[in-house]
Amino acid sequence: MGTLRFTLRTDKIGKSLKCPLELIYQISGQRKKVFIDSKLNAINWDAESQTAIYITPIKAKKIFPQPYKNLDAVILMDSEVEEVNNSISKVKSDINDIEKRFELDKVPYTAQMVIDRFKNNKSEKTQKEEHRDLLFDFMDKYIKDHELTREKGSLGVYRSIKNHLHAYQAETKHKVRFETIDYAFFQRFQNFLIGRTKTNNNGEVSPLLNNTTIAKALSTLKTFLGYARRHGIKVNDSYKDFSIKREKLEVIALNxxxxxxxxxxxxxxxxxxxxxxxxxxxxxxxxxxxxxxxxxxxxxxxxxxxxxxxxxxxxxxxxxxxxxxxxxxxxxxxxxxxxxxxxxxxxxxxxxxxxxxxxxxxxxxxxxxxxxxxxxxxxxxxxxxxxxxxxxxxxxxxxxxxxxxxxxxxxxxxxxxxxxxxxxxxxxxxxxxxxxxxxxxxxxxxxx
The missing domain is CATH 1.10.443.10 (Intergrase catalytic core)
Known part of the structure; x- marks a missing residue:
């Protein structure tokens, strides 16, 4: 089995001030490199833990080397950090699967062979999914169509649910499509969201979402499915039977x-x-x-x-x-x-x-x-x-x-x-x- 390491190519910084993330794969003294589909700013990258990290805008402005006016657009939001880390986990899983396939087939493999297979799988997957990612494409369309009529913050929950669905798909290996989102899917997806965790800088693991946030995510998904149905997309209507439990929130007001x-x-x-x-x-x-x-x-x-x-x-x-x-x-x-x-x-x-x-x-x-x-x-x-x-x-x-x-x-x-x-x-x-x-x-x- 080879070793994997990710490095941020700060020498290839783009106009957006973000740098590409590169995978370094090594086995038997051979080393190969390949870019993965993630870009981020240097302040959002922790080389030691090999993960993207969230930095508050206030902290970023204190440690950033130059006073950029658009710093808020450069640093990653919580959901974007999560997306980068999900991408890293997916790359690790894909490389591991490639190695296991070679070993099961009893084929001696080199670093070049693994990276070539990784690139080919990625290319084939992109071609196949061009016509299979209707749900995510339509979600992007929903966000774009409502940018002028909805508050920017209110659309953030749709971007968040999209990230959660991508993470669910990557972890379960089950393709998320309109026709597969039924009552049973909502139950599995709710359990997935409850089980999601985050790790702080001290290595402590805690739940990523509370029940209130999960209820909001599930409710948003229901709203989106209704919107898709009204636009002629075939949707599995059994999702409507799933009941979302909402907790009563405190009302904080002055007396x-x-x-x-x-x-x-x-x-x-x-x-x-x-x-x-x-x-x-x-x-x-x-x-x-x-x-x-x-x-x-x-x-x-x-x-x-x-x-x-x-x-x-x-x-x-x-x-x-x-x-x-x-x-x-x-x-x-x-x-x-x-x-x-x-x-x-x-x-x-x-x-x-x-x-x-x-x-x-x-x-x-x-x-x-x-x-x-x-x-x-x-x-x-x-x-x-x-x-x-x-x-x-x-x-x-x-x-x-x-x-x-x-x-x-x-x-x-x-x-x-x-x-x-x-x-x-x-x-x-x-x-x-x-x-x-x-x-x-x-x-x-x-x-x-």
Whole structure:
């Protein structure tokens, strides 16, 4: 059996700043090289472990030798790192199969013979799969067709499910096609996702996905199959019978006291956090998503209302201003933009600092399941707060202040009551507020 080693050819860096990965195969003193179908940046390659590694954008900017403007496009995402490592594993498996075939046939082999067979198999496979990869080709088409109508982040889950399907196909050796994705496939694929693992830099192995992420992946696959069926592709309809178990997620939102604490905290000596508070509290008082905060212009604000086309859903929304949202806009009336926005990454970081300063630190238990295993972590609340918490805070506080679910949904743009209902369930004060609104305060009632 020969030895395999992978090396990143940094001497062949391309315009994309990524380098090709080369396989070095050696046996009996003979050594041959061949490029594999993976390219990555040097900071994403760990030569010692022979694997691609994930580097956060913040860390990458600190260690990258040159200040490239498009660094975020150069470094690999989690899913891309996973794809490269799957490709490496597949190459190892293919070489091992070639060696075993020679040995079973009792044919003495050289390094050149192994690499030639590897190249031929790769070429034959490419030719055969040109007409057999309809599912993956159609998935690429789906992503491309929706690039202009969907948020970039929302399409990421489709790229992720594609990577998971490729990994499943490589590990099980079962070709994934539209006609083979039935009820039984969903069961096998779910078990495969539960069993996926990742290894950190210390060699510790842990599950790659939790049950919530797995449920999202399976739901996305169902949505994609329905889309394919509507476009005339023959799909095995038995997949519809597979039931996806979804876990109830925690709703992290500020309560009335916490929101008041944020509004009243003295930030006269901290202009940065003062602006961050205004952005976050505006979201809490309007229910706007960060994507709509970013697109907000003065032309959208007329007659004490915000009127805009929601970036995510492409629907028109009208949001009445209240005393809090109005006062924040009025504070920046002399500036070009209604709000002093900064990047989402910095905003989320500073919001945590702001909430910690406001002593929003009640312990919050986060429970997740990986297969049957229950994992619990307790965080101080400020660590779980980010810009999207503002929208959730608007919903919960509006309900607690007596607005009906229908009224709140009309302002936030929610159209599915099933997804909205979790806010109604989590608002413990809601029943009392509704009772008082309908029947009056207890102090005003006379005992019979």
């Amino acid at each position: 009335e006291d916490e929101f008041t604490a944020l509004l009243n905290i003295d930030l006269s000596q901290n202009k940065k956090l003062d602006k961050v508070r205004d952005i976050f509290c505006f979201s809490c008082a309007s229910g706007l998503r960060v994507s709509d905060l970013e697109q907000l212009k003065r032309e959208h604000i007329k007659n004490d209302e915000i009127n805009l086309i929601v970036k995510k859903t492409k629907t028109e929304l009208t949001i009445p201003l209240n005393k809090i949202s109005y006062s924040i806009l009025n504070k920046y009336k002399d500036q070009n933009k209604p709000l002093p926005l900064i990047s989402s990454q910095k905003l989320n970081e500073y919001i945590k600092d702001l909430c910690e300063l406001a002593k929003i630190n009640d312990p919050i238990e986060i429970v997740r399941f990986r297969g049957p295993k229950r994992e619990t972590i307790i965080y101080p609340k400020y660590k779980l707060i980010h810009i999207h918490t503002g929208r959730k805070t608007f919903v919960t506080l509006s309900l607690e202040r007596g607005m009906s679910a229908e009224q709140v949904m009309a302002i936030t743009g929610h159209t599915d009551y099933k997804s909205f209902k979790r806010y109604v369930d989590v608002s413990k004060k809601l029943a009392k507020v509704v009772m008082v609104k309908a029947w009056g305060e207890v102090s005003n009632l006379k005992a019979v």
